[in-house]
Amino acid sequence: MKIVQISDTHISHLGGSPTDNAVRVVEFVNALQPDFVVHSGDVTILDPDEDRDRVAAREVLAGIAAPLRVLPGNHDVGEPGEEPFGDRPVTSERVAAFRAHFGEDRFVEEVGDWVVIGVNSELFDSGLPEEDEQWEWIDALPALVGPRPALFFTHKPVWALRPELQDPRLSVGPQSLPRLESALAALDVxxxxxxxxxxxxxxxxxxxxxxxxxxxxxxxxxxxSADIVGPGLIQLGVVEYVIDESGALPFFRAPHDLVEPEFLQVEQARLALDAMGVVLPA
Structure with missing residues (x-):
């Protein structure tokens, strides 16, 4: 069995290399013939209030042949904390706009003998009514999932590189982490x-x-810097999880023809920043 994770597609209604890459990745994922696909957030370019980007992203992702579930990232619904990117905090309205285009922002899906779980990381430490609803749902997961093995997906990592970096801008927030860890301990992740x-x-x-x-x-x-996010392969691609009785083995996969610009080399990103009123350092 195979499950593919795609992430941070940053699709824009204006097109450009991120959108072109996403179209190519859809073709690549279909060629891998997965049993299930998870998009782990930041579906749209930058601004959670730009509905045209959601429309464009939904159209691109509709090309994925396998069953697909989509989680929100901070650029889809805003983020918690005192200094959200672009002064876009997560709100009920932004979460509702995401759900209207991509479905529920949390899920449990049965894939063979396994379950795939996805949660909205941007609700943790948000104080929104939707956070309370998600906690109630998370607390019910052990009874729903039972002893079945699970894959667990979020947009932001559950754990930061070091405890002192546990911050809503980088990971699940520090107030929510102990409760989430307790819930995860009751599952066979x-x-x-x-x-x-x-x-x-x-x-x-x-x-x-x-x-x-x-x-x-x-x-x-x-x-x-790597001392904040940790070391990693800085290359565009997807993750393929090969699953058998021994567990889930992840692999980096990538088509050879993706365009790999730096963030500020993407014209659509600069235009989105300008529309959001984000002033870049000189």
Missing amino acids: RAYGSGHLHHYALTFRDGVPVVSAPSTAFVHRGAV
Whole structure:
């Protein structure tokens, strides 16, 4: 059995290399013939209030042949914390707009004898009513999932590189982490997958693979240092999880013809930043 994770497609209604890459990745994923596909967030270019980007992203992702579930990232619904990117905090309205285009922002799907679980990382530490609803749903997961092996997906990593870096801008927030860890301990999680950091990295926690999925849109070679996000392969691609009775084994996969610009080399990203009122440093 195979499950593919794509992430951080940053699709724009204006087109450009991220959107072109996403179209190519859809073809590539179909060629892998997975049993299930997870998009782990940042579906749209940057602004969670630009509905045209959601429309464009939904049209591109409709080309995926396998069953697909989509999680939101901070660029899809905003993010929690005191300093959200672009002054776009997560709100009920932004979550509702995401759901209207991509379906529920959390899920449990049966794939063979396994279950695939996805949660909205941007709700943790948000204080929104949707966070309370998600916690109630998470608390019910052990009864729903039972002893079946599971893959667990979020946009932002569950764990930051170091405890002092546990911050809603980088990971699940510090207030929510203990409660989430307690809930996860009641499940048979065989792999964790996230995005957000725009690199591929594979580590292990208590022997369980913890995967940071690469973007398909652009790279951040100089934006954030490895001592904040950890070492990783800074290359565009997807993650393929090969699953058998021994567990889930992740592999980095990539077509050879993706365009790999730096973030600020993408015209559509610069236009989105300008529309959001984000002033770049000189």
